[in-house]
Amino acid sequence: MSAPIVHGGGVTAAAAAFGGRPEDWLDLSTGINPCPAALPEIPTRAWHRLPDSHLVDEARRTARDYYGSGEILPLPVPGTQSVIQLLPRLLTMGEGAKVAIVAPTYGEYARAFISAGFAVNTVNHVAAIGNEHRLAVVVNPNNPDGLAWPVETLIGLHDRMKAVNGLLVVDEAFGDADPALSLAGHAQRLSKLVIFRSFGKFFGLAGLRLGFAIAPDDILKRFEEWLGPWAVSGPALSIAGSLLRSDVSAIRRLINERRAGLHAVLTGLGLQITGGTALFTLVDDARAGDIYTHLCRHHILVRKFDYAPTWLRFGLTPDPAADRWLGEVLQRFER
Missing domain, CATH: 3.40.640.10 (Type I PLP-dependent aspartate aminotransferase-like (Major domain))
Incomplete structure (x- = not known):
């Protein structure tokens, strides 16, 4: 049987390696909308x-x-x-x-x-x-x-x-x-x-x-x-x-707003965006491994790839405060 695939979302393991409580980390390692839809009443x-x-x-x-x-x-x-x-x-x-x-x-x-x-x-x-x-x-x-x-x-x-x-x-x-x-x-x-x-x-x-x-x-x-x-x-x-019966236009608008906020942070710090979807952004940088470790030390998790060591995938931030947190931490990275 082939080895298990490493996926995003491993914030518990990251916290065990770098400290802090998992719930206090900013998990940007997945492609999941960080602003969940309001739950309807369940009978x-x-x-x-x-x-x-x-x-x-x-x-x-x-x-x-x-x-x-x-x-x-x-x-x-x-x-x-x-x-x-x-x-x-x-x-x-x-x-x-x-x-x-x-x-x-x-x-x-x-x-x-x-x-x-x-x-x-x-x-x-x-x-x-x-x-x-x-x-x-x-x-x-x-x-x-x-x-x-x-x-x-x-x-x-x-x-x-x-x-x-x-x-x-x-x-x-x-x-x-x-x-x-x-x-x-x-x-x-x-x-x-x-x-x-x-x-x-x-x-x-x-x-x-x-x-x-x-x-x-x-x-x-x-x-x-x-x-x-x-x-x-x-x-x-x-x-x-x-x-699935509801009007999802507000969800799409919020996702687009969060994507714009993330892109502003990344491009503002000179990182090269090379791809992505509405729910995540791919960055290509020769320093990707060091950036990943730096972010983990400040309790921010992104997705790295063993088959593409210069890639980092950033999921959407949940709000402008998280944009600022991410931007401040990236700004402190030793270039």
Whole structure:
């Protein structure tokens, strides 16, 4: 089995190494909205009972309307990580069962397929995905560089995968802030497409462990069977049903404000922004390792990358006070 992937959000380990209480750190290591949406009222029965089918059905109808998936009712899942680990089951082992992943990207895709015994080719462009591949993974927009592929390009890739009886998986975990990038509106006519959507990142509620899968009915039924009964909690389904019906324009505005605040700090101190999405920013700097350690010593955690030692990923700050804290600490870095 391959080694575990190091992800953002490890503030407890950082505090153990550099001191302080985890709750007192400024955690900028994730791509999660730092200003969570207000929780709607959750009926007592959602806590008291196992999640009844009407809760699942309501969440699916609401997700269909929110994502614009037409006749497809997105399947609620306990975080998209749960279905990433199921993807190898959609393939048959044997000659020709190669997987292509546009990289660098979220490392759990490669880990899931390698652990299941599949050959994985990492490519830097969708054009490098060939007829020998039976499944292709594209994260759009990508984590960590924010690279975004046009809808038309991904539809063309889908058609190439379909021609060889392959499957295209598009991870839109960071897609809520820019719905124009989403393939969800085309999904019902793309028979070899699986889309994953994250709920917790945009709404700032990652602790719910909730996502949605958009795919042909036969694939959704397999995911549902493999996940087993009551995979998503009643409170999570209830919250999703409420928030996906709400007006999210204020959430988008606040995310854009927080992104502008973060960019002002970083560019004001001469750091080079080389990519990102609405929920995180990628910096490229030869001193990245030293900057990372300096920030940790002042109880600010960002994301570093073993495969790209000059990169640092900064998540959004929650408010202007955090902007000032980050700016003051970076200003004290010995250049």
